[in-house]
Amino acid sequence: MKFLATTPGDNPIDETIDTVVKSSNYFVRWWNSINWTEIISLIMTKAIFLLLTLLLFFLIKKIITFLMKRTFERKRNKMDFSSSRRSTIYKMLENAFSYTLAFFFIYTVLSILGIPISTLIASAGIAGLAIGLGAQTFINDIVNGFFILLENQFDVGDSVTIGDFSGKVVSIGLRSTQLQGFDGTHHFLPNHTIDVISNNSRNNMRAMIEIHLPADTDFDQVRQILEKVNKQLVPNFPEIVSGPSYIGPHNAPNGLLTMKVVFYTLNGQQFNVHDHFLAKYLDVLGENGITLPKQSIVG
Numbered sequence: 001m002k003f004l005a006t007t008p009g010d011n012p013i014d015e016t017i018d019t020v021v022k023s024s025n026y027f028v029r030w031w032n033s034i035n036w037t038e039i040i041s042l043i044m045t046k047a048i049f050l051l052l053t054l055l056l057f058f059l060i061k062k063i064i065t066f067l068m069k070r071t072f073e074r075k076r077n078k079m080d081f082s083s084s085r086r087s088t089i090y091k092m093l094e095n096a097f098s099y100t101l102a103f104f105f106i107y108t109v110l111s112i113l114g115i116p117i118s119t120l121i122a123s124a125g126i127a128g129l130a131i132g133l134g135a136q137t138f139i140n141d142i143v144n145g146f147f148i149l150l151e152n153q154f155d156v157g158d159s160v161t162i163g164d165f166s167g168k169v170v171s172i173g174l175r176s177t178q179l180q181g182f183d184g185t186h187h188f189l190p191n192h193t194i195d196v197i198s199n200n201s202r203n204n205m206r207a208m209i210e211i212h213l214p215a216d217t218d219f220d221q222v223r224q225i226l227e228k229v230n231k232q233l234v235p236n237f238p239e240i241v242s243g244p245s246y247i248g249p250h251n252a253p254n255g256l257l258t259m260k261v262v263f264y265t266l267n268g269q270q271f272n273v274h275d276h277f278l279a280k281y282l283d284v285l286g287e288n289g290i291t292l293p294k295q296s297i298v299g
Helices: 012-033 036-075 083-112 117-124 128-150 219-236 270-287
Strands: 159-162 165-172 176-180 186-190 197-199 205-213 240-252 256-265
Touching (some): 036 083, 083 128, 083 165, 128 165, 128 176, 159 176, 165 186, 205 219, 205 270, 219 240, 219 256, 256 270
Antiparallel strands (some): 159 165, 159 197, 165 176, 176 186, 205 256
């Protein structure tokens, strides 16, 4: 029996093992060639710089916010503004400072990470048109926000109607205005969408109560009853600025006549005055035998 002599290279298994060993050697040499000390040192250095930067900007924000708040509190008696307008100006300045600080913070972080800012700005030019369209809306928000402030269109705390939304102004920012609806809904309105504004907080508001009565009613008696009720209740409502004034009787639908009682109150108090006085009027009229028609509308 004869055996054929073979070399190690002629065996497929040996060739596979040899390939794996060579690949492993390449990986080991590459792994060993890495300067891990330098890499770890670089990571730790950047992490420390990022931590210090975060701490520095946090302290700057706290200090500037404290100084702004303290300045407004010390100057509030010297400012020829209402408290709501001071709050609005303070909020706008706070938002402007926050945006500016955020810009410099991002710029500093990118610089620490070694990201070339100039390259990013140059790359942004490629998508300049798309960014410009988005920035246009952003700029319109800011410009309109400043005009709202400068023209004193409304302040924080005012009751306003903007388009289809009504409520109390909670915040006026550089980009948006926040309203809290009377039902509790919180609305965020971009400033560039704010067009027609109805401010309900600049003047005294009217509370008008209408009482519909049959044509054969003794209106002198009704007038005396209403005056008696008003003498009792008006001193308890310091929010009433003027009134009551009596109007009527006037013709109303369905052969009825109407008596009107008009008050002027501080803004936002007209509903409370209306409801209290209307309830009392109905009780006292009923006690004095004045019958209100069932189909009448009492407003």
